[in-house]
Amino acid sequence: MVEFLQMVLSGIAVGSSYALMGLGMVLIYKASEVPNFVQGEMALLPVFISFMLLTSYNVPYYIAFPATLIFAFLLGCFLEFGILRRAKEPNVLGLIIITIGMEMILLGFVSWKFGADQRAMPFPISSYDSIIIGDIFISTLDMLTLVVALVIMLSMFLFFRFSKTGVAMKATQMNENAAALMGIKTKQIRMVAWGISSMVGCVAGLLMAPILVEPYMMWDPMLKGFSGAVVGGMTSLPGAVFGAYIVGIVEHLFGGYVSLEFKSVVAFVIIVIVLCIKPSGLFARHYVKKV
């Protein structure tokens, strides 16, 4: 039983970082209707920037991390404004390829600037301490990730419910033309959505960085976040979070009881099963196409 609880808890811990990545993907999918393959690298570059600030320039944490988040926001805005928006008569596949291209550029840039070696990132709390409840362990870093994820989800909820920008975003996503007619600057809204998404991803990146920093560190979380978002339905924020936690927990239970080797692919099996039952994910309303 203890083992089972431990696995579930570990699953929730790892699910939190997937959830943040998933949230980022859903925000962008809702804004631009493109599965965003640059999500991971949008977080990677800011993480390395903060690594540089902390180690080369000895900037204190309370400046470095906020600065990184602002940089992430601007990076997200730039990618939308400077590149994606410039696409002529875009189709979904074309946009996917553009995000893949951006992904390569950012990854290449990071590896070029910082080299391929693994590094350790300084962080205010140790990633090796844990809180022990009975026989169950949860590391303080995981705890922090969980709390941060919950705070971000809550603030997201409040943002979309009560802030003007949030409501405008929802309106834009529901019906762009109608929103524009109501005086919403839909293009700006889309840009801001990218910025916020990038910031959320960057938080996830910063929380993963204390364990190890390397250029290819964001691939797996990005894929898992994407999977989680798809399980939840690409257009639902609570869905993405829920899906990410499911992926995290099932992964751990599968790894613990069935096979470690196939642990990393079990997420995709869940997806196929879930999607066969509910083709648009668990939380999204199934959109019925008309002729």
Next chain:
Amino acid sequence: MKKYLVYILTVMTMVVFGLALNATAEEGVTDTEIHIGQWGPQTGPAAPWGAVARGTDAYFKMINADGGIHGRKLIHHYFDDAYNPAKTKAGVKQLQEDTGMFAWVSGVGTAPGLAVKDYLMERKILWVGPSAGSRHWLEPANKYLFNTYPLYLGDAELLTKYAVETLKLKKIAVVYQNDDYGKQGLEGCEAELKKQGLELAIGLPMNVADVDMKPHIMKLKNSDAQAVLLFVGPGHVARLQGTGKAMQFEPQWMTSTTCGDHPLMMAITKGLYAGTISAAFGLMDPTNIGDIADFNKPTLPAMVKFYNDGYKKFAAKEERWGSTFAAGMGYVEPLIEALKRVGRDVTREKVVAELEKIQNFKSAMGTVSYTAFDANDPLCRIGQQEVFLVRAEPDGTSTILTNWYKTTYIPSGH
């Protein structure tokens, strides 16, 4: 008739030219130069291993600065294959067929090497010191392929032996990367445990893309393992040790030669690596057990020279003095030794003959010996079979735990 004459003339000139080219010199050797090729990932997830190629490059430049070998400069051609065998093959073909390489050295990775092995061997092109300890290089032995990297089997054998006999531990577990490298670690450990009359506590596979280590640690914990052999990459070692620490699982960690870079390992584990025992294939002098060796202050003559005249003068300014970089020299030293012995008249056959005469050659790595070619005897091309153990200390130095130990060769399928 005239037409035929033209044809015949063309063919004849071509034959003459072809013969002339062959007659003047061995491929890749001119009066002043010897061309040597190498591949190594500079991009992609395996890029940290690319330092091997840059190390060899600095080593060759150092030799050239000292006047070359019998008046000839070594021209090093290395390219980035991103650990993708299709690219390795493309690069090797291009350099071999356009420029003409006298020999190939090192080359990171089992899969990229396997993609070009047949190509090189069919053309009787010399290849020295593949940078991966694989039995694929030895079974069957190839006349032109000389191994220097001791097999990972041996790492596992010595680590297990040390854990059981010296540390008196009974429960040994292995975490292995899901490939040739990791599987050898598992096999070597199991073989040694069998000799000791013990059972493996648990063997856990790890995929290269895995980042979440909690399931592994939980299983290790449940198996009550006292010593855990890690046959994974440095990044995974850091993740495993970090997760282990957080879950209060701290066995005797043991790692293979690939994680022998203690300054790097200490940095990326934020100090957790201290106390870990790792296997080493050289670059340090293990004769005095209990000595402290500092990788950043080399003592072996070959290493001192390479550090001062090679690394400091020819490496890029952000290049780290690490064991991966320095091994770039270690793997190719036998070839350089043979080139020195063979004199001015350099041909592949003569260099092979000289390589076969190398006995108990010791420089930066362990003892290297080759014997006359016999396709059924892997040991004639194995080169080095020795490893030793070191323990990582908190300041990044290493304590020598054992002297050189000659490992056993286990043929595959046994």
Next chain:
Amino acid sequence: MDMKRDYYEDVRIFTSGAVIFWTGILLLLLAIFPFVAKNYYVYVVNFMAINVIVVVGLNILVGYTGQISMGHAGFFAIGAYGTIVLMTQAHFPFLLALPSAGLIAAFIGFLLGLPALRLEGPYLAIATLGFGITTTQIIGKIQMFGERQGLHAPDLIIGGWHIKTDKDFYFLLIPITIAMVIIARNIIKTKVGRAFISIRDADIAASTIGVNLTYYKTLAFAVSAFYAAVGGGLYAFVLRFIEPELFSMFMSVTFLTMVVVGGLGSIMGSVAGACLLGFLDLQLRNILEIPYFGDWIRMLSESYFTLTGASNIQLIVFGLILIVIMLFEPLGIFGMWIRSKKYWLAWPF
């Protein structure tokens, strides 16, 4: 000028004298190429030809039927492993083993097509991506497939023809490639192809006029899986060694990229996309050898970046090429071709 008056005009391969002329030139060039080019370039062309086969097949699925697949490396792997294993274990001759492996992959493609019936967009993308990753994991567990150690390709002998060099293989590969491309074109020009296109444009409308969605969607998957597997089987002999890690997600993504960059719904576009990106993929490693540009990058690296990471400029250049093509032309290379053709036909107006 492009007005089609009857069905036979539409299905004709050679639409005009000019096409016959240029096809002839192309075939001639292909025939003499290995005799004039360096052997290395023959290898590169072999590699590109394999990409052409896979990408043309993938385009039938993505460009013509409107389904997305990010798991074609899985079918590619099935083809590669299937061909080798059928040859070594079941002693099939190559020319039988290759289509057999293709049919196995087609059957698996049909099975994958079943859940895909209900999925679209990102849902289908992630499901197929999972298929690709899972396939290589499973192959890595099977003893007969050499587990993680990989497999060596056996000697290739067809009739009395022992295929050893790249040049020999070229003469086997190019006819197969041409045949596969022509077959793909014919599929598109017939009833099946029109069904595919109607599904892409409006699947519900298509089903109301009697297009069997289940049949044609799974068929599209099967056909493109067959193409990928044939490409895979040939790839195994170009490389002569295969192992599971080769068939990574990156490979699937590269195939998809080639389709889109070449031009969705265009066979010739796919050929162009596969050739261009396949060539870049192999050749970009030499980027630092380019005169001036390479030196400039080195200088830049020394001042602002790292020299040890300078090779990563490959990724940046590749990404830039993708972005630039897609930003200016949603139909990729094919779109550019159409645009320039129109421009010159109407010139000087």
